[in-house]
Amino acid sequence: MLLLDATHTSHTLAQTGIQRVCRSLSAELERRGAAAAVCFDPFLQGWRPLGAGELVRLRDRHGASGRSRGTRWPLHRRVVGHVRRLTGRPPALPRAHGAIFPELFSARVGARVAELKHLIDGPCVALFHDAIGLKLPELTPPGTVARLPAYLRELLQFDGVAAVSEDSATSLRDFWRWLGVANAPPVQAIPLGLDPLPAGEPAEEPRSGPRILCVSTIEGRKNHRALLDAAETLWNEGLLFELELIGLARPDTAATALARIRELQAAGRPLLYHGTVAASALQAAYRRCSFTVYPSLAEGFGLPVLESLQHGRPCVCSGRGALGESTRGGGCLVVEQVDAPGLAHALRRLLTQPEELAALARVGRQRRFRGWHEYADDLLVWQQSLARR
Helix, strand or coil, X not given: CEEEECCCHHHCCCCCHHHHHHHHHHHHHHHHXXXXXXXXXXXXXXXXXXXXXXXXXXXXXXXXXXXXXXXXXXXXXXXXXXXXXXXXXXXXXXXXXXXXXXXXXXXXXXXXXXXXXXXXXXXXXXXXXXXXXXXXXXXXXXXXXXXXXXHXXXXXXXXXXXXXXXXXXXXXXXXXXXXXXXXXXXXXXXXXXXXCCCCCCCCCCCCCCCEEEEECCECHXXXXXXXXXXXHHHHHCCCCCEEEEECCECCCCCHHXXXXXXXXXXXXXXXXXXXXXXXXXXXXXXXXXXXXXXXXCCCCCCHHHHHHHHCXXXXXEECXXXXXXXXXXXXXXXXXCCXXXXXXXXXXXXXXXXXXXXXXXHHHHHCCCCEHHHHXXXXXXHHHCCCXX
């Protein structure tokens, strides 16, 4: 049995990248009977198994995302936590031979990792998503930028770190090397998995004209402003298409993009913005679109690129860093410069050259995509090879 830290995901409605990874990995390990989800309870001031309501939230992989990534601790959980702390009766954790931390954990959790390690017999591993906040601080929420240096140091207390891409693994090793760390834990790149497509999913839904889909959190580094400027350029040229945006808006870095969305909609442009949607609506959006665009400047992995290809929809995106790892198998139109002119050029090509669009779609459909069962296999085999530090 393993313990899986779901402190954040079990207390949020958000369905953005890290929460989706945590929920998908938890579901796969639970299916195998291989893990028990736990959290650090700040009111108990200790680790405990998840309660029934927290498990429901952790297992919700298909509902609409919340309006923020913030957590919510119900009043009864706060009261129970305080009472158990004051009476010295914390709930027991199941006996475990290892632990997995799939989230970008908080400083409060990071300070109590050693406590959980003391309660288990085997290796403790963390998933590492990215250090983009250090590379692009001006486009990253200030809280994330401030948290990252300490978080990267806290990862040193694990027996191993599973990075979601080679690019992320390199970033972490480079940071530790810069710190002068002499005995860092091993870092292994293990690419994430994808959920299977729903059984019997239609290849395509009817649509009246071309539609371009962008699935992405709206924040600075996701580069929506450049995409919106590119779309306006093409609309001004007379090209007919709809642009559909799906994703949670981060209020601290999304203001410019949200203002541009309102401006274009007020001008009558065929621009759709839904915010967050349930999984069924997201699947339908992939089926409706002609192709997708992912204008992000940097990613730790970039699930929407592979999900687009999985649906047989080509994706316009950067070929650098972790995104380049996803584009190697084909099906994407790679943009060298992810600015408004570069994006406009790529979108124009696929809107006006149906043969190129069809060729990319054929290549994408021929690709094989890893599932979460394969990811879990690789993660568990690697974890079992680690020694306690």
